Amino acid sequence: MKELAKFRDPQIAKALIKEVNAVAARVAERLGRRIVLMEVCGTHTVAISRAGLRGLLCDHLDLRSGPGCPVCVTDYADIDRMVALARLPGITVATFGDMVRVPGSGSSLERERAAGAEIRICYSPADAVAYASAHPAREVVFLGVGFETTAPAVALSIKEAARLRLNNFSVFVTHKVVPPALDALLSDPELKIDGFILPGHVSAIIGLKAYDSLNARGLPAVITGFEPNDILDAVRQLLLMVLAGEGRVINGYARVVRTSGNTIAQQQMDEVFKITDAPWRGFGTIPRSGLTMEDRFKKLDALERFVLPPTKSRVPSGCVCGEILKGKLTPRECTLFGRVCKPMAPVGPCMVSSEGACAAYYNFERRQRGGTAVE
């Protein structure tokens, strides 16, 4: 942990904050409006919130949470299928913890657990394989949720289950990949985002080449780590690019991210998964943005293994999370905001994540009524 100290050093942070605010003032004056930067990754969102950075940079700058919280962008229909799986007799659903509270159109895994379903929280897909191996009488279904950071470990566990010839283990795959979602955001000509903070961990897996199309668009983007000073330095570099009228992808996380990425992890994913179109909560289907299992692992695919009762997902219409993330609408312009869509009953990803644009807005307004305004 010691080598990380300088990335957390408050003195360095304070100097960076001062510099960022000074540059931001110049950029905002030049643009004639506030600057909008998007942190694509949910872990960046949490890190920004932990350090309280949003409030320190808010004079001229909005830091907006992007589509990079994998739990938040899990589609209604997928959660409804997870719920349906949990309701089948003899099934143990194994999942990462933060999936259990996300509501589908009728229920959540948290509610199903209360109603008697067996839901086990795992720290790693390997835990789920071990559990299946130790409990041959249970059908263990692991929920494969996450981006390029979790998919390789899930791929490994699928291979391990195949090697062990486990006949009571399967995976419900809803893995997604980040670059196509970014492309979908960027393809909107009315996009109002000045730069991107790109995910450090995802980039460590996929490498720089995965951002070729982003690079070609000429938008400022910086890959960075998760310590406060990593993030502040990324913001500084983004603002300098905006000021200079430049736009390219900079690797600000060279201590971890290599040009070629982690080729071993990529191989694991390639071996077990193939690319498919995938539905993203709040965005609709994004072409080639999801993973599904290769045919030779079909026996370990939960959707092949179990016949689910047909579910009708009732998605409240009118969610404009996609437009909010692109900076085209504000949460208050959404007809669902605060009425149908609230933190305890979220519709879109911007409300599911406590740091999402809509949840932040909702809580901020409540606080405005209650007292002082801070982050």
Added chain:
Amino acid sequence: MNDMVLLAHGDGGVLTHELVRDLFLRHFPNRTLKGLTDAAVFTGLAGRLAVTTDSFVVSPLFFPGGDIGKLAVCGTVNDLAVSGAGPVYLTAAFMLEEGLPIADLDLIASSMARACEEAGVEIIAGDTKVVGRGHLDRIFINTAGIGIVPGALDLGYERLAPGDRVIINGPIGDHGMAILAARESLDFAGRLVSDCAPLNGIINELLREIPREVKMMRDLTRGGLATAAKEIAVAAGCDIHLEETAVPVRPEVRGAAELLGLDPLYLANEGKFMAFVSAPSAEDALAVLQTHPLGRSAAIIGEVSGGSGNLYLRTPFGGTKYLDMLVGEPLPRIC
């Protein structure tokens, strides 16, 4: 005696008597309990009395730093202590699942006896019920406690005033992290140990030294420091400002929490309390706490201001965060 709890241990018959005589009375050998009357009748408590009750359902039953028995005694003792009461008597009700090893029950009862001795309290009434397999998770314990509040002592939300300091008696999150690590068999280097301890001793010293300047106290249990502070801010109708750098957290707890995406501010504690003390007496209070073994790393972590129930955390980077109560159980994050 049998080696496991049977349904018949709860039917009021021979096995019930055997269990009470050979196990509970052996560990709790006080005169009132020995009478085995329907109610404990006692004299000697007069003045302002405080009563509290709490139920304990922890899993695993045994964890580094404690077990459900120690927890059941300390939890109730601490609720009395932070209310300014000197705990005197406890009651204990045991709900047992058939099949529970008697050896486990014996360990739990002996641990309760040790905790009672440490806290200077006696268990004077009790109850045992047994339910069928699967109807509860091995053992649940309810304890109730009664204590005496010194006549002159005045603690309460309404006494909080702008400028009051918030003091904590040591590092946060030890219990929550220890339980999580034990529950999930997480293999962390370094030992995570629960802070489970009776706080009446250290609180007694604090109140003896500066009885008037302590405005109110709260033990930090489920929901952690942040939830407790938020509750107090709301109830008192003031704002509370915490300094993140001042809040003590053990490196091993911080590391484990970071790995799992958990925030120590929301992790459970079982041997920590915060005291709100008038500013001029804060350093004195700190000195008193730091001389007690349960307060060696006590710290002033924040202060009260006028406001409307908000809790703020100043980060090391100069940012200010708004903290809310814990929403649901703390869950490890995916990324």
